[in-house]
Amino acid sequence: MTQDTSPGDKAPKRGLARNTANYGDPDFAMYLRRSFAKSMGYSQAMLDKPVVGIVDTGSDYNNCHRTVPELIEAVKRGVLAAGGLPLAFPTVSLCEPSLFPTSMHYRNLAALDTEAMLTAQPMDAAVLIGGCDKTVPAQLMAAASADVPAVQLVTGPMLATPFQGERLSACTDCRRYWAQYRAGTVTAERIGQIEGRLATTAGTCGVMGTASTMACLAEALGMVPLGHGSIPAVHADRLRAAEAAGELAVRLITQPVRPSQVITAQSVENALRVLLALGGSTNALIHLTAVAGRRGIRIDLNRLNELSDTTPVLVDLKPTGEGYMEDFHAAGGMPALLWELRDLLHLDCIDVTGATLRDRLVEPPFVDRRYIRARAEPVSPVGGLVALFGSLAPRGAILKRSAATPALFETEARAVVFDGLEDLARRIDSPELDVTKDDILVLKNAGPLTPAGMPEAGYLPIPSRLARAGVKDMVRMSDCRMSGTAFGTIVLHITPEAAAGGPFALVESGDRIRLSVERRTLDLLVDAAELERRRARWTPPAKPRRGWDRMIHEQVLQADEGCDLSSLRLEG
Numbered sequence: 223m224t225q226d227t228s229p230g231d232k233a234p235k236r237g238l239a240r241n242t243a244n245y246g247d248p249d250f251a252m253y254l255r256r257s258f259a260k261s262m263g264y265s266q267a268m269l270d271k272p273v274v275g276i277v278d279t280g281s282d283y284n285n286c287h288r289t290v291p292e293l294i295e296a297v298k299r300g301v302l303a304a305g306g307l308p309l310a311f312p313t314v315s316l317c318e319p320s321l322f323p324t325s326m327h328y329r330n331l332a333a334l335d336t337e338a339m340l341t342a343q344p345m346d347a348a349v350l351i352g353g354c355d356k357t358v359p360a361q362l363m364a365a366a367s368a369d370v371p372a373v374q375l376v377t378g379p380m381l382a383t384p385f386q387g388e389r390l391s392a393c394t395d396c397r398r399y400w401a402q403y404r405a406g407t408v409t410a411e412r413i414g415q416i417e418g419r420l421a422t423t424a425g426t427c428g429v430m431g432t433a434s435t436m437a438c439l440a441e442a443l444g445m446v447p448l449g450h451g452s453i454p455a456v457h458a459d460r461l462r463a464a465e466a467a468g469e470l471a472v473r474l475i476t477q478p479v480r481p482s483q484v485i486t487a488q489s490v491e492n493a494l495r496v497l498l499a500l501g502g503s504t505n506a507l508i509h510l511t512a513v514a515g516r517r518g519i520r521i522d523l524n525r526l527n528e529l530s531d532t533t534p535v536l537v538d539l540k541p542t543g544e545g546y547m548e549d550f551h552a553a554g555g556m557p558a559l560l561w562e563l564r565d566l567l568h569l570d571c572i573d574v575t576g577a578t579l580r581d582r583l584v585e586p587p588f589v590d591r592r593y594i595r596a597r598a599e600p601v602s603p604v605g606g607l608v609a610l611f612g613s614l615a616p617r618g619a620i621l622k623r624s625a626a627t628p629a630l631f632e633t634e635a636r637a638v639v640f641d642g643l644e645d646l647a648r649r650i651d652s653p654e655l656d657v658t659k660d661d662i663l664v665l666k667n668a669g670p671l672t673p674a675g676m677p678e679a680g681y682l683p684i685p686s687r688l689a690r691a692g693v694k695d696m697v698r699m700s701d702c703r704m705s706g707t708a709f710g711t712i713v714l715h716i717t718p719e720a721a722a723g724g725p726f727a728l729v730e731s732g733d734r735i736r737l738s739v740e741r742r743t744l745d746l747l748v749d750a751a752e753l754e755r756r757r758a759r760w761t762p763p764a765k766p767r768r769g770w771d772r773m774i775h776e777q778v779l780q781a782d783e784g785c786d787l788s789s790l791r792l793e794g
Contacts, residue, residue: 236475237273237307240344255344264307271307274471275345277336277361279352281315286354286433287377288424289455296461297349297375300468306346306475308468311339316356318678318705326703327675329356329509330778330787331770336364337790345370346475349467353377353425353455355432355706358440359509365445365481366516367790371474372481373574374445375467376437378455379547380425385416391428392421393707394540397681405689425455428547429540432509432706435502439510441556442496444484444573448560448582452551470575479576482517488568490514492579494526495566498533498605499559501542501624503706504714505678507607512784518792523609523618523782527742530605535624536562536595541709542624543601545593553590561587562597610713612745614725614735617717617782619699619744625709627695631739634747635662635697639731640682642667643674651686659693662735666726668702669719670778670785672763673771680704680714697737699744701726701781713737713744715781721763722780728756 238259242251259269276297280290294310301308314332316325340348348370350361358376365372382391399416402408408416426433434452441451447470450463490510497506511521536559539545545553560567561583569580595601606624611617623631638661640646646665649655657663663682670676681704684693698712701719718724725746729735734747746753766772777787 236346237271238269238344240273240346241342242344268307271305272346272472272475273344274301274306274308274468275340275343275348276308276310277339277348277350277352278310278312279315279357281317283320284315284317284354285421285424286317286426287315289377289460290351292461293351293375293377293464296464297351297468300465301472304469304472306472309345311343313339316360317354318356323673323675324677325354325356326677326785327774329360330774330785330790332357332360333363334787334790336361337367340364340368340370340372347371347373347471349373349375349471351375351377353433355426355436355505356509358433358436359513362440362443362445362485362513363516363786363790366485366513367792369480369482371471371478372445373447373467373471373474374440375464376426376440376446376451378425378453378457378460379434380421380423380428381454381456381548382428382546383419383422385419389546390416390419391546393427393431393705394429394709396420397705397708401684401689401694404683404686405692423456427707429707430500430502430537430542430547430550432503432505434547435497435500435506435706436509438496438500438502438556439493439506442493442560443489444571444579445481447575448573449555449557452547452555454548454551474574477576479572479574484572484574485513485517485519486571487519489571490519490521491529492567492571494521494529495533495563496559498530498607499536499563501535501537501539501601501606504607504620504622505703505706507620508703508715508781508784511782512786515784515786515791523611526607526609530608533563533566533605534597534600535602535604535606536597536600538593538595538601541707542606549593553593554588557587558589558594561589562594608739608742610737610739610742610744612743614729614744614746615716616725617780619716620714621739622712623739626711630695630697630711632737633662633697634734634736635660637662637664637729637731637733637735639664639666639729643677643679646679646682650683653687655685655687656731657685657688659688659696661696662737663696663698664729664735665698665700665702666720666729667763668700669721670780671719671721671775673766674702675774676702676785678703678705678708680712681708681710699735716744717780717782719780723760723762725753727760728753730756
């Protein structure tokens with residue numbers, strides 16, 4: 223918690239007087255702090271102003287955050303105009319393509335870093351600048367725990383690129399073309415051309431992947447001002463949104479609205495509704511669960527199924543449709559979507575401005591029905607995600623049915639098992655692999671407890687022999703994740719994971735597995751006696767020796783609890 227007052231003080235401390243270093247002499251601590259602050263050229267008049275901290279996640283490794291320096295300058299304009307002192311500070315920057323083993327492995331580290339800086343440094347409010355997909359959830363987790371008044375500012379999506387008669391954007395199109403390359407229908411020369419056209423501007427993936435989904439969910443929660451989540455990264459409105467975030471942060475100092483007031487059980491359920499209506503990323507469910515967990519709010523996967531059955535998919539964007547994020551924004555964005563869903567939402571929830579959702583949905587906004595459908599003409603009459611339970615997943619698994627093949631929803635088939643990522647890479651394209659198009663591909667030992675760090679590897683490639691024969695989808699299962707930009711009949715987040723000793727650890731090639739989307743079940747068809755024999759032979763994985771890897775191994779929770787660190791959740 224921040225140091226708001228000193229013993230005997232009645233008025234809360236503001237600006238540089240907050241969170242003074244503890245030398246046993248508060249006056250000396252302030253004297254020293256002012257001295258060092260003045261060395262940076264600030265006048266006493268500026269140092270007397272309330273302070274807005276600005277989280278800087280820019281990095282030369284991170285194209286999604288390439289615009290962060292100019293966003294910071296725009297935030298500063300807003301803070302200064304409103305009478306505050308803006309102070310930017312760096313935190314961990316997360317970029318999916320740039321991190322080993324995966325950015326998910328470091329989401330909790332970014333959350334821990336951000337929370338520590340929010341609570342340790344002198345600031346009265348904060349603007350959180352994030353984009354690439356684990357950054358925004360990390361910042362929301364931190365804000366929920368620190369409970370410092372905060373505004374979430376996202377970097378925004380990249381623009382799609384016209385190329386030889388079609389539009390391209392990361393990363394649904396990259397996966398589509400890579401699958402064709404593996405199938406032999408796209409040449410090496412062509413894939414090289416595509417590589418240079420997939421991401422041609424700054425910003426996050428231009429489809430309804432995890433980054434865009436989380437931006438929309440942050441808006442649905444109320445941590446992003448309405449209409450700001452989908453603005454393209456390179457649009458002038460993105461800078462104006464940054465300036466407005468700075469102004470709002472100053473207002474929050476005298477008219478505080480804390481994350482604990484915004485992130486409630488009702489606003490979390492609103493966000494779940496929006497996730498389902500977007501046909502959004504499976505990853506977002508893990509992230510939203512982690513954010514909610516920081517406020518002691520539990521997401522029940524059975525409730526997810528109830529919501530999914532009564533929430534249509536209304537947004538026609540890739541990977542489940544045809545449009546891109548710039549189309550969604552121009553079509554009306556979140557104001558238009560929330561209007562369509564208004565009778566399904568908790569309208570008394572407040573956002574970071576203090577206004578209720580009912581206050582913000584007064585009259586119908588502009589909407590382009592090409593990309594945001596009416597309830598009577600949905601993309602799908604039911605939500606994009608479903609949870610599955612059964613002997614293979616006692617605590618649940620997730621299927622993105624809006625991106626799956628309906629003909630595979632009811633499947634009983636033979637398992638072809640890969641015992642980790644190295645095994646997958648070694649055997650998936652082997653001519654000796656015993657596999658048919660009707661089998662179920664199973665990847666074990668890639669969950670949050672493993673050195674793999676729960677990567678986006680659940681989108682198992684179709685074995686090249688089958689891909690070249692024209693197979694485009696198969697049932698695939700794993701205890702890891704897949705990119706929000708991916709598609710296919712893919713069961714994810716099987717919990718407990720194999721490394722935790724769940725039933726998933728016991729699956730072997732040749733076993734029969736039954737998937738039923740209709741019944742919401744996932745079962746391993748192996749008798750109990752045989753499973754007991756296998757369990758007696760199973761050994762848990764070795765613990766990492768040191769550092770962050772060891773901390774993760776000792777504390778990370780399972781997917782149904784958001785994969786947060788156990789010591790950071792608020793027990794509710």
